[in-house]
Amino acid sequence: MINFSQLTKEQKQYVFLGVVALAIFVWLGVLGAKEVLSSMTSIDTELAEVDGKLKDGLRKEAEYKQVSQDYLPTVQQTMKYLVQDIPNRNRLTEIQTKIYLLEKNTELTVFDIKEIPLAPGGSAGGGAITLNSYALQISAKASYVGVLQFVAALYKEFPLVRVVYLNIRSQTQEPEQHLVEIQVQWLCDFHSFLQKWEGIDALSTSQDAESEAALTDD
Amino acid sequence: MNVLRVNLLDKSERRHQGPVSRRFAFVCAMVTPVLLIAVIAATKMVQLGISKHDLETKRADWERLQPSLVEFDEKAKELDESRQLLELFEAWEKSRLPMEDLLEEIRDIVPERVELKQLSLGVTLDRTMRFGFRKPEEMALKSRLQIGGLIREERDKASECMTGFLEDLQSNTVLGDSFSSKKINQIGPLVIRAGTDGSAASEFKIQGEAK
Numbered sequence: 001m002i003n004f005s006q007l008t009k010e011q012k013q014y015v016f017l018g019v020v021a022l023a024i025f026v027w028l029g030v031l032g033a034k035e036v037l038s039s040m041t042s043i044d045t046e047l048a049e050v051d052g053k054l055k056d057g058l059r060k061e062a063e064y065k066q067v068s069q070d071y072l073p074t075v076q077q078t079m080k081y082l083v084q085d086i087p088n089r090n091r092l093t094e095i096q097t098k099i100y101l102l103e104k105n106t107e108l109t110v111f112d113i114k115e116i117p118l119a120p121g122g123s124a125g126g127g128a129i130t131l132n133s134y135a136l137q138i139s140a141k142a143s144y145v146g147v148l149q150f151v152a153a154l155y156k157e158f159p160l161v162r163v164v165y166l167n168i169r170s171q172t173q174e175p176e177q178h179l180v181e182i183q184v185q186w187l188c189d190f191h192s193f194l195q196k197w198e199g200i201d202a203l204s205t206s207q208d209a210e211s212e213a214a215l216t217d218d
Numbered sequence: 219m220n221v222l223r224v225n226l227l228d229k230s231e232r233r234h235q236g237p238v239s240r241r242f243a244f245v246c247a248m249v250t251p252v253l254l255i256a257v258i259a260a261t262k263m264v265q266l267g268i269s270k271h272d273l274e275t276k277r278a279d280w281e282r283l284q285p286s287l288v289e290f291d292e293k294a295k296e297l298d299e300s301r302q303l304l305e306l307f308e309a310w311e312k313s314r315l316p317m318e319d320l321l322e323e324i325r326d327i328v329p330e331r332v333e334l335k336q337l338s339l340g341v342t343l344d345r346t347m348r349f350g351f352r353k354p355e356e357m358a359l360k361s362r363l364q365i366g367g368l369i370r371e372e373r374d375k376a377s378e379c380m381t382g383f384l385e386d387l388q389s390n391t392v393l394g395d396s397f398s399s400k401k402i403n404q405i406g407p408l409v410i411r412a413g414t415d416g417s418a419a420s421e422f423k424i425q426g427e428a429k
């Protein structure tokens with residue numbers, strides 16, 4: 001063992017200097033290590049955070065791509081119905097025209113079409129979307145078969161229409177011709193959706209082109 | 219015998235007699251911790267450098283992905299809206315009474331001796347009903363079935379005919395999809411009426427309610 005008392009004066013000075021230098025070095029080292037460790041901790045935290053965000057983002061991206069891929073055909077299919085929307089102006093006239101056109105191909109005689117006023121708005125709850133409907137009553141005369149034909153044609157031609165009430169009453173004077181009362185609800189007001197959804201311009205343009213082509217063929 | 223030992227060397231000229239010199243031990247004692255600290259510090263610095271590089275890469279990835287995510291979030295909202303819209307359309311589709319099928323089924327079920335005077339399906343619309351729909355369940359209709367008519371038979375046969383007709387209505391699967399078979403019932407008794415041709419006829423009323 002080194003005995004401090006046996007050292008020379010010069011050696012004692014070296015030892016003193018060495019101990020001071022070591023102490024300073026250790027102190028600096030501890031400070032540096034603290035700094036490094038704190039930086040590493042913050043970097044690790046940020047790294048974990050960014051990593052989590054990245055994973056979440058990539059998952060979202062994949063999910064969105066998958067969903068939109070599956071969803072697009074259905075949305076496009078729905079769009080085809082929506083572009084048949086009846087206009088806000090002259091709604092009754094527009095519908096009357098459609099119904100009278102339909103009537104021509106069936107054994108049913110429409111003698112009156114009138115609007116049924118309903119209470120405004122949907123319920124307070126539910127989602128952000130509200131589907132509006134337009135209700136009307138069709139009074140007609142037809143045989144049982146005529147009613148069947150008309151209802152079938154109505155459902156086939158207009159998927160946004162539902163027959164809410166149907167009443168057939170027989171007449172003594174004309175046993176084969178019944179008085180028919182049909183109440184229908186017609187979904188409408190899709191303009192906001194049409195504006196939102198991408199590709200509608202292309203879709204309506206292509207449909208217009210198809211219609212024009214069909215008209216030209218006729 | 220005592221031997222006199224004379225040490226003529228100066229204190230600074232004396233050499234330590236142990237395995238290592240005092241100077242070497244001193245240098246080792248000073249340098250070893252310094253080296254140890256230096257090695258640990260170097261390792262940590264390298265780790266720090268790697269972490270920093272990793273962080274920079276991930277930050278760059280994140281920066282690249284972030285605008286897309288904002289766009290995805292907006293699209294996801296639109297997607298939710300369109301999903302909701304499709305749910306409403308599905309509910310609308312389901313709420314449509316299959317009128318054609320119902321009319322065909324009723325026509326096929328009605329016995330020959332029965333003469334229908336009135337047939338109604340569905341529910342009448344009035345001002346209390348709302349024209350807007352926000353939830354699929356709002357579209358459901360509490361439809362009703364009402365059949366009124368005459369049975370051109372004598373009283374006993376008319377009852378039998380009525381029972382058979384009711385049973386056929388209740389057991390029909392197409393009608394069963396829209397109306398509860400248990401809720402299709404005769405309303406009131408058969409009322410005897412004289413037919414236009416003078417023959418006996420019984421008037422009946424049948425009512426059915428949705429499930």
